[in-house]
Amino acid sequence: MSIFDVKKQLTFYGAYHNNPTNVSIHMLFVPTILWSAQVFLAFAPVPSFFPQLHYKINDYLEFDLNWTVFFMALYLAYYYALEPVAAFLYTPQMILSVLSAIAFAHKPDALNYAIPLHVVAWIAQFAGHGLAEKRSPALLDNLIGAIVLAPFFVHLELLFKIGYRPDFHKALVNDIGKEIARVKKIEGDKRRAAETKKEL
Numbered sequence: 112m113s114i115f116d117v118k119k120q121l122t123f124y125g126a127y128h129n130n131p132t133n134v135s136i137h138m139l140f141v142p143t144i145l146w147s148a149q150v151f152l153a154f155a156p157v158p159s160f161f162p163q164l165h166y167k168i169n170d171y172l173e174f175d176l177n178w179t180v181f182f183m184a185l186y187l188a189y190y191y192a193l194e195p196v197a198a199f200l201y202t203p204q205m206i207l208s209v210l211s212a213i214a215f216a217h218k219p220d221a222l223n224y225a226i227p228l229h230v231v232a233w234i235a236q237f238a239g240h241g242l243a244e245k246r247s248p249a250l251l252d253n254l255i256g257a258i259v260l261a262p263f264f265v266h267l268e269l270l271f272k273i274g275y276r277p278d279f280h281k282a283l284v285n286d287i288g289k290e291i292a293r294v295k296k297i298e299g300d301k302r303r304a305a306e307t308k309k310e311l
Contacts, residue, residue, distance in 0.1 A: 124260045125284075127248065153178070177213070187201075
């Protein structure tokens with residue numbers, strides 16, 4: 112599966128996020144996980160060759176050239192490679208998330224809030240998969256792909272709801288349905304094989 116094939120990547124991710132309740136949970140908590148992770152990255156020491164750039168817009172938005180900026184720039188670059196227009200529409204949200212996370216990291220008690228927030232968001236994600244989707248999270252099969260794709264998938268879900276690329280969305284939903292059916296068949300075959308083995 113090509114990491115730059117947007118349809119295949121979204122089909123993979125969508126097959127794990129097809130239940131409306133689980134999708135709603137992800138739409139709320141994926142940005143929460145991303146933002147709190149950005150706060151954590153802001154605490155990571157940077158190499159000496161990183162230019163010392165700092166700009167304070169206000170008490171809630173600040174820029175530092177740190178690992179938060181570095182990794183989120185990689186995220187955006189990947190999203191632009193996948194789906195340029197959607198990535199362009201997502202860019203302001205990513206910038207606000209990064210700037211607010213960096214500003215929040217400057218607070219003396221930042222981690223006292225960011226860590227519990229991060230943990231609660233992950234618990235909600237797993238609950239969504241276990242109770243609503245009834246399927247293990249995508250990260251158990253493709254850790255990097257799931258973590259990197261999740262924010263963009265949530266963004267695209269919102270765009271699709273307001274009519275973004277309807278033909279592409281229709282084809283994607285069809286492919287996701289086929290992938291879910293394929294996985295269910297494999298799981299069913301495994302269960303039947305296990306039951307047959309027990310009987311023998």
